[in-house]
Amino acid sequence: MKERKLASVLSIIAANGFLPLRRQPLFLINTLTSPFSFLFLIFILGGPDLIGYGISGGLVLTILSIGTSLQGDMTHYKADLKFQEMVVASPVKAGTYVTGMALSEFVFSIPGMCVFILLSVFYAHYIFLGGLIVLATLILLWIFASALGFTLATYLADMRETFMIAPIISIFLTVVPPVYYPISRLPPVVRPLAYLSPTTWAANLVQGAMGISSTPLTLGQGLLDGGVLLLSAAILFLVAWKKSQWRER
Amino acid sequence: MDALRATALSKQYRWSGGTNQALKSVSLTVPKGSILGLIGRNGAGKTTFLRIASTTLLPSGGKMDIFGHDVVQETNLVRERIAVIPQESRPFYWMNPRELIYYFLTLRGHTREDAHTRAEQALSELGLLEYADTLVSRLSGGLRRRAMVAMVMASDAEMLFLDEPTTGLDPVARRSVWEAIRKAAHAQRTIFLTTHYLDEAEALSTRIAILERGTLLAEGSREEIAQKVQHPYRVVVSGGFTQGELEGYGEPTWLEDRWMLFTGEKDAREISRMALERGARLSVAPVSLEDIFLQIVGKDISRDEEGDDEGA
Incomplete structure (x- = not known):
């Protein structure tokens, strides 16, 4: 059974990740556009001092965009192609399908990840185990974003709704929270609100691990950030499992 | 054993503006190895019935078994044995028919060798070998539809649900799909077909069911239904x-x-x-099936029911 699931996941990655890229390599550039736009703006407006934040924000945004792309693709496969119905009415489990789809979306983000990781090596001052902390943070973010994208996709009836929702989510997860800037820039009154977004905790971890934050990442703070992020990912995973409409009601 | 057994099946769609009783206590059996043609006007409830049977939609009431397994309680056991082509489904534009079939089979858990063999066989049966390596984006609508049919035909599913599989096909292409459906039935697979082409239902079905406004008006062989008029x-x-x-x-x-x-x-x-x-x-x-339909339903099949079939 495990071999069958693995074969299904690999098949999804090949068909939805590598094959479209082979046929249309421009997809690779497409995923780089948003994070690089922000990085460019930050460099122009904030100067070299803030470039570290632009890089750490780029890593976070690149992973979050997997969720947005997943939401769009799954809505397209469901509403336009009716392919999801063919999958539902088959031995393939929802978890297998979503894992495969989320990994195939990851394929598109590989160039962005490589570029931002390389940039971070040049510009950041990684603390001890910093690389592992960033990796763990990005994996939790990937789970969070994928679960969110999948759940939303099962409720959306048309691609136009995806075009409407994606920017809203992007604002609340990427632009407003201190992903691309230090949280100290926010007025103290507003700061507690920023912590409502899981990306704030993720950004704290990445910025701290990369050694670009003005306040060093302590063990206690790291555990708190990681714990909240883990909890957010777990909650979204549960929501996706229990509340997604894999089968319509 | 019956492949499908529905007892007093009902489905009510609810939305903020009201409700729509899409299926009203429908009871129907489909013997294993048969081809059932479910006919009805647009909005009659054909797609709703098929979607409940293929486990993509939950019923509001009643019971339905596929090969003895409840579609609500034993969904996983049902899904092991079925495959569906949804109405208006379309293939991925970046694949060719060979890749499409191969992908669908490996996704379902077929081994690579088995998927390859089955894909070639399905391509041949549906007259798609010539176009096997042509990207879907360059294929005509009819060829795309045939590629979709080939996907499910190539699977090892014992029961196939085909929701208007020949819509948009030219007469020659329709015949090749019909031939593939007949072959599948000869191989003891059960076919559940919805169509509003009465000649198609007449040519293929061993049993016919007529649905009108969510109510099953007649069911049986072509001869049995003719006797009812x-x-x-x-x-x-x-x-x-x-x-x-x-x-x-x-x-x-x-x-x-x-x-x-x-x-x-x-x-x-x-x-x-x-x-x-x-x-x-x-x-x-x-009387032809069209005449029978007209007498039983009281309306021509080409006259649309109010609303759309997706909601019914």
């Missing part, structure tokens, strides 16, 4: 009769230059005899 003969006369005369045998309909009416065997014989005496042109034939 009051007037099993279709008579067409040109000249020699007045409308008043024909009204004594049924309800004549004027077809531009001749009268058509449905009658029983005795009346058909009498009209034939009178037509011969009067030198009128006449044709008498057993």
Whole structure:
């Protein structure tokens, strides 16, 4: 059974990740556009001092965009192609399908990840185990974003709704929270609100691990950030499992 | 064993503006290895029934088993044995038909070797070998539809749900799909087909079910259903009769230059005899499925029900 699931996941990655890229390599550039736009703006407006934040924000945004792309693709496969119905009415489990789809979306983000990781090596001052902390943070973010994208996709009836929702989510997860800037820039009154977004905790971890934050990442703070992020990912995973409409009601 | 058994199945769609009773206590059985053609006008509830059976939609009431497994409680066991082509489904534009079939099979858990063999066989059966390596984006609508049919035909599913599989196909392409469906049935697979092409239902189905506004009006073999209609003969006369005369045998309909009416065997014989005496042109034939549908439903199949089938 495990071999069958693995074969299904690999098949999804090949068909939805590598094959479209082979046929249309421009997809690779497409995923780089948003994070690089922000990085460019930050460099122009904030100067070299803030470039570290632009890089750490780029890593976070690149992973979050997997969720947005997943939401769009799954809505397209469901509403336009009716392919999801063919999958539902088959031995393939929802978890297998979503894992495969989320990994195939990851394929598109590989160039962005490589570029931002390389940039971070040049510009950041990684603390001890910093690389592992960033990796763990990005994996939790990937789970969070994928679960969110999948759940939303099962409720959306048309691609136009995806075009409407994606920017809203992007604002609340990427632009407003201190992903691309230090949280100290926010007025103290507003700061507690920023912590409502899981990306704030993720950004704290990445910025701290990369050694670009003005306040060093302590063990206690790291555990708190990681714990909240883990909890957010777990909650979204549960929501996706229990509340997604894999089968319509 | 029955492949499908529905008992008092119902489905009600609810939305903020109201409700729509899409299925009303439908009971239906489909024997294993048969081809059931579910016919009905747009909005009759065909797709709703098929979606419940293929485990993509939950029913509001009643019960349905596929190969003895409840579609609600034992979903995973059902899904192991079925495959579906949804209405208006479309293939991925960046794949070619060979890749599409191969992907669908490996996704379902077939080994690479088995998927390859089955894909080649399905491509051959549906006349797609010539286009096997052409990207879907460059294929005609009919070829795309055939590629979709090939995907499910190639699988090892014992029961196939085909929701209007030949819509948009030219007559030759339709025949190749029909042939593939017949082959699948010969291989003891059960086919559940919805269509509003009555010639298709007549040509393929071993059993036919007629659905109208969520209610099952008739079910059985073509002959069994024909016996249920009051007037099993279709008579067409040109000249020699007045409308008043024909009204004594049924309800004549004027077809531009001749009268058509449905009658029983005795009346058909009498009209034939009178037509011969009067030198009128006449044709008498057993009713077609289209005639049966018209008599049972009271409306032509091409007349749409209000609303759309997705909601019914």
